[in-house]
Amino acid sequence: xxxxxxxxxxxxxxxxxxxxxxxxxxxxxxxxxxxxxxxxxxxxxxxxxxxxxxxxxxxxxxxxxxxxxxxxxxxxxxxxxxxxxxxxxxxxxxxxxxxxxxxxxxxxxxxxxxxxxxxxxxxxxxxxxxxxxxxxxxxxxxxxxxxxxxxxxxxxxxxxxxxxxxxxxxxxxxxxxxxxxxxxxxxxxxxxxxxxxxxxxxxxxxxxxxxxxxxxxxxxxxxxxxxxxxxxxxxxxxxxxxxxxxxxxxxxxxxxxxxxxxxxxxxxxxxxxxxxxxxxxxxxxxxxxxxxxxxxxxxxxxxxxxxxx
Amino acid sequence: xxxxxxxxxxxxxxxxxxxxxxxxxxxxxxxxxxxxxxxxxxxxxxxxxxxxxxxxxxxxxxxxxxxxxxxxxxxxxxxxxxxxxxxxxxxxxxxxxxxxxx
Numbered sequence: 001x002x003x004x005x006x007x008x009x010x011x012x013x014x015x016x017x018x019x020x021x022x023x024x025x026x027x028x029x030x031x032x033x034x035x036x037x038x039x040x041x042x043x044x045x046x047x048x049x050x051x052x053x054x055x056x057x058x059x060x061x062x063x064x065x066x067x068x069x070x071x072x073x074x075x076x077x078x079x080x081x082x083x084x085x086x087x088x089x090x091x092x093x094x095x096x097x098x099x100x101x102x103x104x105x106x107x108x109x110x111x112x113x114x115x116x117x118x119x120x121x122x123x124x125x126x127x128x129x130x131x132x133x134x135x136x137x138x139x140x141x142x143x144x145x146x147x148x149x150x151x152x153x154x155x156x157x158x159x160x161x162x163x164x165x166x167x168x169x170x171x172x173x174x175x176x177x178x179x180x181x182x183x184x185x186x187x188x189x190x191x192x193x194x195x196x197x198x199x200x201x202x203x204x205x206x207x208x209x210x211x212x213x214x215x216x217x218x219x220x221x222x223x224x225x226x227x228x229x230x231x232x233x234x235x236x237x238x239x240x241x242x243x244x245x246x247x248x249x250x251x252x253x254x255x256x257x258x259x260x261x262x263x264x265x266x267x268x269x270x271x272x273x274x275x276x277x278x279x280x281x282x283x284x285x286x287x288x289x290x291x292x293x294x295x296x297x298x299x300x301x302x303x304x305x306x307x308x309x
Numbered sequence: 310x311x312x313x314x315x316x317x318x319x320x321x322x323x324x325x326x327x328x329x330x331x332x333x334x335x336x337x338x339x340x341x342x343x344x345x346x347x348x349x350x351x352x353x354x355x356x357x358x359x360x361x362x363x364x365x366x367x368x369x370x371x372x373x374x375x376x377x378x379x380x381x382x383x384x385x386x387x388x389x390x391x392x393x394x395x396x397x398x399x400x401x402x403x404x405x406x407x408x409x410x411x
Contacts (some may be wrong), residue, residue, distance in 0.1 A: 035335055062320070066313065078313055082321045089325050089348055093332035098341050105344055108325070112351050115318065119362040124370050128354070131377055136347065136384045143388045144340055147395045163337040163402035173334035181327030188319045223367075230367040231374070238371065242378040249382030253389040 019061065020189070024182035027054045028174040035170040036096040044094075051090065059083070065189070077118055085111035096164050098144045102137055109133045123224040318359035325352030339394065339401050343387045350380045 033047025059079065088107035095101045109132040116125035167173075231239055329348030336342055354373045361369015391401070398405045 031331060062317065066317070075313065078317060082317075085321065085351075086324055086328070089328045089351075092341075092344060092348060093328055093336070098338055098344075101341050101344055105347065108348065108351060112325075112355055115321065115355055116358055118313075119318070119358050121358050121362065121370055121373075124354075124358055124373055127374070127377060131381060132347070136381060139384055139388055140340060140344060143391060146392065147340070147401055163400070163404070164341075166337070167335040168337050168404070170335045173331050176334065177327045177331035180330060181323055184323035184327070185320055188316050188323060223370075227367050227370055231371055235371045238375060242375060245378055245382050249385050253385045256386065256389040257392055 020185050021182055023054050023058055024178040024185075026050060028178035030054060031090070031094070031174045031178070032170045034090070034094040035167045035174070036094065036165050037167055037170060038165075055083070055086065075118070077114065081111045081114035081118070084108075085115070098148070098164065099141065102140050102144065105140075106133045106137055109137070120223055123227055315359060315363045318355055322352040322354075322356035322359070325349070325355065327352075337403050339391045339403050340388075342403065343384070343391070347380060347384070350376055 027050075030047040030051035033043050034051065063079075085108050088104040088111065091104040092101045092108065095104060109128060113125040113128045116122075116128060326349050329345045329352065332345030332348065333342050336345065354376050357369040357372045357376065359369070361367060361372070394406065395401060
């Protein structure tokens with residue numbers, strides 16, 4: 001038998017649902033206090049303190065739970081990575097400035113990549129860092145810069161837009177979100193008896209049970225190669241589908257953001273119009289001719305000159 | 310390092326998913342709303358990789374690659390839509406498009 005399966009039949013109910021429910025209620029109140037809104041900044045600090053306290057209590061309960069489920073040692077890495085991921089995720093949600101939210105999201109992605117490494121998924125960790133933190137987040141920050149620069153009328157005195165300062169229905173959102181989270185945690189911790197324990201790492205073909213033979217690291221040959229073999233042998237259609245989705249989304253993004261917007265007043269009868277009506281924005285090309293892109297500037301390179309709206 | 314149970318990773322994934330859901334419902338900036346969907350993708354990806362690891366096969370990682378592909382496609386299309394909407398009303402407020410409901 002290559003895999004050893006432990007059935008944890010009798011796990012003591014340390015994390016009973018009432019405790020999880022109370023913790024979720026407190027965390028919900030803390031999140032409501034931390035979400036941006038029209039209230040004093042000291043309430044956000046109170047919310048942060050409450051959230052940290054709830055997190056510490058929950059992690060302490062989880063440590064006790066871990067000591068009963070798998071008593072033979074616990075790694076520190078899981079706790080550090082998951083704490084960084086969760087704290088920065090809360091900051092993503094509660095930070096009023098979108099650029100800072102994006103940077104905290106980078107931190108969440110890095111911590112998730114650390115969790116992937118703990119799960120023997122090195123390729124996924126690298127892909128997560130490259131794709132998420134490298135490509136997607138650059139796109140997000142670029143769009144944030146593009147969109148927040150040219151809206152001077154929507155800003156308040158503090159240089160901050162109103163829709164970033166005031167969140168919409170924080171009580172309802174926190175109630176629904178923490179209700180979902182509480183139910184998920186309850187199901188995970190209460191109904192997960194008989195879950196398979198991680199005895200066999202992914203890449204070890206033969207696991208010697210008595211532990212006296214070759215150590216498991218000797219048989220470890222990297223999960224990237226096996227993942228590639230699995231992808232190209234068993235998941236070929238999915239791989240082609242992924243490339244198709246990426247191509248379609250690229251073409252679709254180009255089509256969506258094209259400049260020319262034909263007004264729909266023409267109706268069904270197709271009249272011959274020499275040039276459809278277009279919307280002209282500031283500093284955008286009128287048509288596909290690259291010489292039609294207006295060039296702005298002054299003789300002095302230190303002075304920025306932007307077109308009048 | 311190999312002694313943690315599956316529940317730990319599932320708990321982290323569930324917490325990330327819940328936080329992302331809260332952010333998606335409560336924030337009004339369109340870009341931050343899509344950032345919160347990416348947060349929910351993160352929770353799902355952690356769940357998938359953890360399940361794949363604990364079952365001892367590569368299906369979880371293959372699904373996570375699909376999640377990454379969908380996330381990239383969603384980011385490009387959604388940000389294109391955000392740029393388009395921003396050109397129309399000159400604001401990123403999701404409530405500016407309130408007349409679209411119904």
